[in-house]
Amino acid sequence: xxxxxxxxxxxxxxxxxxxxxxxxxxxxxxxxxxxxxxxxxxxxxxxxxxxxxxxxxxxxxxxxxxxxxxxxxxxxxxxxxxxxxxxxxxxxxxxxxxxxxxxxxxxxxxxxxxxxxxxxxxxxxxxxxxxxxxxxxxxxxxxxxxxxxxxxxxxxxxxxxxxxxxxxxxxxxxxxxxxxxxxxxxxxxxxxxxxxxxxxxxxxxxxxxxxxxxxxxxxxxxxxxxxxxxxxxxxxxxxxxxxxxxxxxxxxxxxxxxxxxxxxxxxxxxxxxxxxxxxxxxxxxxxxxxxxxxxxxxxxxxxxxxxxxxxxxxxxxxxxxxxxxxxxxxxxxxxxxxxxxxxxxxxxxxxxxxxxxxxxxxxxxxxxxxxxxxxxxxxxxxxxxxxxxxxxxxxxxxxxxxxxxxxxxxxxxxxxxxxxxxxxxxxxxxxxxxxxxxxxxxxxxxxxxxxxxxxxxxxxxxxxxxxxxxxxxxxxxxxxxxxxxxxxxxxxxxxxxxxxxxxxxxxxxxxxxxxxxxxxxxxxxxxxxxxxxxxxxxx
Amino acid sequence: xxxxxxxxxxxxxxxxxxxxxxxxxxxxxxxxxxxxxxxxxxxxxxxxxxxxxxxxxxxxxxxxxxxxxxxxxxxxxxxxxxxxxxxxxxxxxxxxxxxxxxxxxxxxxxxxxxxxxxxxxxxxxxxxxxxxxxxxxxxxxxxxxxxxxxxxxxxxxxxxxxxxxxxxxxxxxxxxxxxxxxxxxxxxxxxxxxxxxxxxxxxxxxxxxxxxxxxxxxxxxxxxxxxxxxxxxxxxxxxxxxxxxxxxxxxxxxxxxxxxxxxxxxxxxxxxxxxxxxxxxxxxxxxxxxxxxxxxxxxxxxxxxxxxxxxxxxxxxxxxxxxxxxxxxxxxxxxxxxxxxxxxxxxxxxxxxxxxxxxxxxxxxxxxxxxxxxxxxxxxxxxxxxxxxxxxxxxxxxxxxxxxxxxxxxxxxxxxx
Numbered sequence: 001x002x003x004x005x006x007x008x009x010x011x012x013x014x015x016x017x018x019x020x021x022x023x024x025x026x027x028x029x030x031x032x033x034x035x036x037x038x039x040x041x042x043x044x045x046x047x048x049x050x051x052x053x054x055x056x057x058x059x060x061x062x063x064x065x066x067x068x069x070x071x072x073x074x075x076x077x078x079x080x081x082x083x084x085x086x087x088x089x090x091x092x093x094x095x096x097x098x099x100x101x102x103x104x105x106x107x108x109x110x111x112x113x114x115x116x117x118x119x120x121x122x123x124x125x126x127x128x129x130x131x132x133x134x135x136x137x138x139x140x141x142x143x144x145x146x147x148x149x150x151x152x153x154x155x156x157x158x159x160x161x162x163x164x165x166x167x168x169x170x171x172x173x174x175x176x177x178x179x180x181x182x183x184x185x186x187x188x189x190x191x192x193x194x195x196x197x198x199x200x201x202x203x204x205x206x207x208x209x210x211x212x213x214x215x216x217x218x219x220x221x222x223x224x225x226x227x228x229x230x231x232x233x234x235x236x237x238x239x240x241x242x243x244x245x246x247x248x249x250x251x252x253x254x255x256x257x258x259x260x261x262x263x264x265x266x267x268x269x270x271x272x273x274x275x276x277x278x279x280x281x282x283x284x285x286x287x288x289x290x291x292x293x294x295x296x297x298x299x300x301x302x303x304x305x306x307x308x309x310x311x312x313x314x315x316x317x318x319x320x321x322x323x324x325x326x327x328x329x330x331x332x333x334x335x336x337x338x339x340x341x342x343x344x345x346x347x348x349x350x351x352x353x354x355x356x357x358x359x360x361x362x363x364x365x366x367x368x369x370x371x372x373x374x375x376x377x378x379x380x381x382x383x384x385x386x387x388x389x390x391x392x393x394x395x396x397x398x399x400x401x402x403x404x405x406x407x408x409x410x411x412x413x414x415x416x417x418x419x420x421x422x423x424x425x426x427x428x429x430x431x432x433x434x435x436x437x438x439x440x441x442x443x444x445x446x447x448x449x450x451x452x453x454x455x456x457x458x459x460x461x462x463x464x465x466x467x468x469x470x471x472x473x474x475x476x477x478x479x480x481x482x483x484x485x486x487x488x489x490x491x492x493x494x495x496x497x498x499x500x501x502x503x504x505x506x507x508x509x510x511x512x513x514x515x516x517x518x519x520x521x522x523x524x525x526x527x528x529x530x531x532x533x534x535x536x537x538x539x
Numbered sequence: 540x541x542x543x544x545x546x547x548x549x550x551x552x553x554x555x556x557x558x559x560x561x562x563x564x565x566x567x568x569x570x571x572x573x574x575x576x577x578x579x580x581x582x583x584x585x586x587x588x589x590x591x592x593x594x595x596x597x598x599x600x601x602x603x604x605x606x607x608x609x610x611x612x613x614x615x616x617x618x619x620x621x622x623x624x625x626x627x628x629x630x631x632x633x634x635x636x637x638x639x640x641x642x643x644x645x646x647x648x649x650x651x652x653x654x655x656x657x658x659x660x661x662x663x664x665x666x667x668x669x670x671x672x673x674x675x676x677x678x679x680x681x682x683x684x685x686x687x688x689x690x691x692x693x694x695x696x697x698x699x700x701x702x703x704x705x706x707x708x709x710x711x712x713x714x715x716x717x718x719x720x721x722x723x724x725x726x727x728x729x730x731x732x733x734x735x736x737x738x739x740x741x742x743x744x745x746x747x748x749x750x751x752x753x754x755x756x757x758x759x760x761x762x763x764x765x766x767x768x769x770x771x772x773x774x775x776x777x778x779x780x781x782x783x784x785x786x787x788x789x790x791x792x793x794x795x796x797x798x799x800x801x802x803x804x805x806x807x808x809x810x811x812x813x814x815x816x817x818x819x820x821x822x823x824x825x826x827x828x829x830x831x832x833x834x835x836x837x838x839x840x841x842x843x844x845x846x847x848x849x850x851x852x853x854x855x856x857x858x859x860x861x862x863x864x865x866x867x868x869x870x871x872x873x874x875x876x877x878x879x880x881x882x883x884x885x886x887x888x889x890x891x892x893x894x895x896x897x898x899x900x901x902x903x904x905x906x907x908x909x910x911x912x913x914x915x916x917x918x919x920x921x922x923x924x925x926x927x928x929x930x931x932x933x934x935x936x937x938x939x940x941x942x943x944x945x946x947x948x949x950x951x952x953x954x955x956x
Contacts, residue, residue: 068833071813078551079558081809088845089904151632151642211631217605218629222558232906233838242600242721247806248836253845255942286848286888287898337891435871438922501917515919 038132040167043107044184045098055103059096060265061258065251069100072247076106076186079222082213086230087251090292093229094194096251107168107184112194119208123153126191130160150211154218164189165223190225197232206239213243256285259294269306271315276305279325283336297335304331382488383524384458387532388451389498389514390521393439395537397446403535404453441501441511444489451485458530545772546820549762553812556759557805561610564603566758567751568610574742579611581740585715586619586681591707593716593737595689597723598744601805604719607744608685624650624675625683630691636698640664643684647671665702672712681713689718693728700729704736749794756793757784759808760822772820779821792827796834806834839929842905843937848945849890849898851938852877854907855948857927858934862955867911867924870899884947896920931955 052070056063074080085093101108109129116122124143128135133144147153168187199209211218216226226246230237234248254262260277267273280301284294305328378386395403492498493512501511525532556562568575578594585592596604615623626646633639641657644664648655651671659667675682684703686692692700707714718725729737747755760780762773783789796807810830815822846854856876860868874895881889900920902908911924929937935952938944 072810074554074813075547075551078554080554081558081805089901149632149635149638151638154632155645207631214631218631222555231904233836233842235838236906244600245806247810248833250836250841252841287890287894288847288849288901289845290901337894435875436867436869436922438869438918496919499917499919513918 038134040107040132040164040171041184042132043109043129043164043189044105045102045108047102049105050099050103052103055099058099059092060261061254062092062096062251065249066096066100068249069097070104072249073100073104073106073225077188079188080225082216082226082228082246083249084228084230084234084246085249085251086233088253088290089231090290091251091253093251097192097227097229101190105185106188106190107164107186108190108192110192110194113198114195117198118202119150119204120148123147123150123156127153127156127160130157130164130189150207154215158219158221161189161219161221161224188223188225190227192227192229194229196228196230197236200237206241209237209239210241210243213237213246217244253289254291256281256289259285259289259291262291263295263298272306272309273302275321275324276302276328279305279328280332283332287336297338301328301331301335304328378524379488380528381455381484382492383528384455384530385447385451385485385488385492386497386514386516386524387521387528387530388447388454389442389492389512390439390516390518391454391535392442392447392450392512393514395535396440397442399537400446400450403537404450439513439515441513443509443511445509447489447512448485454530454535458528542772542820543817545768546815546817549768549772549776549820550812550815550817552762552766552768553760553815554809557809557812560603560606561613563755563759563805564606565610566754567603567747568607574744575607575610577742578607579614582611582615582683582715582717583618585713586615586622589676589679589681589713591712591714592740593704593707593718594740594742595718595720595726596742596744597720597725599746600721602744602746604744605687608717608719612683622679623681623683625685627685628687628692630686630688633699634691634694636696637661639692639699640668643668668702669706672706672714673709676711676713679713681715683715683717686716686718689720690722690725690728692718693725697730697733700733701736704733708736749797752793752797753784753790756808757781760812776821779823783822783824786824789824789827792824792831796831807831810834839907839933840937840940842907843929843934844941845905846902846907847898848888849895850902851941851944851948852880852888853895853899853902854927854929854934855938855951856880857908857925858931858955859951861927861931869924870896870921873899873925880947880951886945886947888945 050058056066059066069083069085072080072083085097087093098110109126111122111125111129113122116125124145124147127133127145127147128143131144135141135143145152145156147156165187168184168189171184172187193212196212199205199212202208212228216224228246233250234245260281263277263281264270264274276298280298284297288294305324308324308327489498493500497514497516499513499515501513522532567573570576574596578596581592581594584590596608598604612623612625624647626643628639628642633642640661641659641664644659644667645655647653647668672682703714703716706712707716722728723743726734726737726739726741757780761777762768764770764773764777766773793807807827807830810833811826812822814826814829816826843851843854853873856873857868859880860872860876865872874892877895878889880886899908903910903925907928908925909928911926912918927934931952938949938952
């Protein structure tokens with residue numbers, strides 16, 4: 001088996017909190033012609049092992065879970081029943097299990113069901129890692145063995161595991177003083193399956209899931225340890241096929257105190273940040289307690305909070321704290337309503353512009369103001385198409401003739417009677433229906449008809465402005481416009497502004513549905529100076 | 540040997556025993572009435588009398604079927620060397636007939652040192668198997684087929700089962716087919732022609748009774764006196780263990796667990812042993828007591844404790860909609876309900892729509908709510924009908940145990956109850 005491979009870049013290091021990517025036993029990484037074959041020690045985490053205290057201190061509020069894991073994994077060379085680690089998103093499951101293996105310095109094979117999205121890729125990835133095979137140009141980026149069925153996987157796995165274990169036993173015999181830090185300890189190999197909840201959505205989930213859970217029984221090798229990591233609890237995996245339950249380990253979401261400890265880690269200006277957290281942590285925790293969402297919300301707020309402070313190292317006293325709080329106060333509420341939004345960083349020109357107009361009322365601040373413009377670019381015909389799709393979804397088809405024959409056709413026929421009780425009730429039920437059913441579907445022909453109508457209307461009003469701009473699509477003849485439109489339609493579908501529904505069995509053509517909200521269409525219409533309200537059917 | 544080193548070695552030993560089912564079920568196999576003796580009698584009689592046989596082992600998971608079978612096979616290998624060869628198939632892996640025959644051929648080749656070709660077709664493999672059976676029969680060698688997860692082989696056309704049982708009908712073959720299944724009605728799944736060739740022998744495996752469990756625990760957890768462990772440590776450990784087993788509180792702990800699920804007590808033992816204190820080196824009652832709540836989990840309640848307050852609001856709104864007997868509701872209706880609660884009670888927790896939508900998606904990730912339409916992606920998230928996956932009792936319990944739950948939510952839930 002050819003083992004001339006390029007220097008190792010372990011996948012696992014990208015997921016750890018520290019990020020030195022150089023493994024200890026690959027010394028020269030710059031020389032690309034130097035190929036070191038992968039050895040058994042590459043199955044270990046690959047960086048300096050850490051002590052238990054380091055591990056506990058780098059995960060501030062996970063002491064109970066880490067000790068539980070260490071106990072269940074047991075001392076070296078002791079067999080283990082399969083583990084099932086579960087908890088909400090962003091609770092630290094993956095990073096803790098990886099860092100625990102760094103502390104224990106035992107060989108493991110990590111595979112995530114997110115990147116290995118089908119059984120074949122999952123099996124081949126595990127076999128590649130166990131057989132120390134690296135995909136490179138020389139073997140055509142192929143795996144070491146082609147493996148699709150669970151039966152083949154079990155046979156290959158048994159073979160690979162016995163090789164690895166023999167290697168490990170040979171390794172433990174000889175003492176390598178220079179490379180002691182990265183030498184694998186013990187004779188047990190662990191397989192970690194991450195993101196297990198995604199397996200349920202696979203086609204073959206009814207066979208693959210019971211197979212994975214029963215893998216330990218099928219293989220009957222005490223030198224193998226299985227660890228499953230999942231976002232959902234074990235009761236969501238129950239199916240008609242049973243299995244021996246793995247040992248559950250639960251990672252609860254962080255409480256407010258835990259979050260405070262986590263955010264205070266690695267902070268340069270501890271006192272200021274601590275008073276900042278006093279202010280913002282409680283209201284934000286009412287919405288979400290996930291670390292990733294809170295950190296994106298806190299970053300701009302903290303920048304805002306520190307604005308009046310000239311020196312960040314100072315310990316703020318009471319009146320200073322009150323001043324900072326009142327400075328931040330008006331920004332908290334809008335930020336709460338935008339807490340899940342990650343805005344793009346403003347460009348440096350925008351920053352300098354902002355400084356120049358200090359007293360302007362624009363609070364460009366994590367996207368919290370009323371944005372009147374769209375913050376992304378769309379071509380003109382795409383905008384018209386979007387508006388047509390919205391109108392087609394929102395208006396009933398029978399009104400098309402009256403709405404689109406002349407401009408403002410609907411307005412003139414508006415009845416000015418006082419609404420009776422019955423019509424009010426009808427209005428309410430109609431609104432209720434709109435809430436429940438959502439936007440209606442329309443066939444392609446109707447969309448194109450509406451599009452032609454409104455662009456011909458708009459053409460008249462826009463003609464004067466477009467004398468100079470020759471290249472716009474609106475100026476072209478009808479035939480040129482149509483192909484452009486179909487192309488735009490598919491890009492709008494890809495952007496999920498328009499959803500393609502199933503085809504009607506009677507007619508046979510596909511139907512579409514628009515999914516944009518009214519505010520967004522208003523913004524689009526405003527940018528085109530299109531009178532949307534005249535065409536919108538209000539019940 | 541230092542105390543801690545001895546404790547570590549003892550811990551390794553105990554963990555090894557707990558992970559090995561054959562060790563766990565050995566003491567139950569001593570009596571002549573046990574399944575072990577019956578199974579051994581059946582197989583050894585077919586070996587000695589050169590006849591064919593088939594038998595089903597049935598019982599819930601974790602009751603020791605494969606373990607007892609392995610014990611029997613191990614003993615038979617010692618008694619009749621070179622007269623038995625074993626082929627192991629599993630329904631999880633080999634339910635497809637092609638796979639199954641390929642695996643049979645592969646194992647036969649490995650056993651008899653023949654070259655196995657991966658390219659052999661289904662017909663080749665089945666011809667090979669029949670030929671091998673005939674040859675083994677002529678050589679007075681019994682082939683034992685162990686079919687794990689037997690009910691999965693009974694799906695589809697049952698070609699493998701039919702060919703196996705049919706091959707056994709001829710005089711020249713000596714084969715025993717042992718099916719192992721957790722479905723107690725596995726023999727009802729067989730087709731007529733397969734069932735007629737099957738001898739309806741069944742052995743039922745039951746989970747150990749309470750007295751047996753005591754004996755089992757004593758056997759598993761006692762340290763051997765003649766191993767590398769220091770003798771006085773082992774003696775002291777065993778004495779403490781016997782004290783603990785006789786203790787009433789310990790029995791209570793074990794029985795509460797057994798009453799809920801008798802087959803999963805391996806988890807309890809494993810967890811408790813893992814927590815053994817290496818400093819003192821003895822198993823204590825506290826280990827078992829701390830292990831018990833870790834096994835008896837309430838996942839939905841844990842989910843609710845994980846939720847944020849906004850997510851709780853959404854859950855309570857959905858519960859109120861259900862009580863109002865709205866058959867199907869979606870995110871928009873939940874939002875109108877949320878707004879009406881805010882208008883009535885003037886809560887401080889009123890957030891924008893996109894924040895609520897994200898919280899709604901978090902709830903869906905936690906599997907507390909789910910969409911009721913399976914076609915899925917024809918509508919955007921706000922319009923798809925949803926339903927709650929927890930009962931109102933669980934929701935109420937979760938709210939009560941929630942730290943700093945807003946009073947308004949408790950009031951609303953109490954009103955529904």
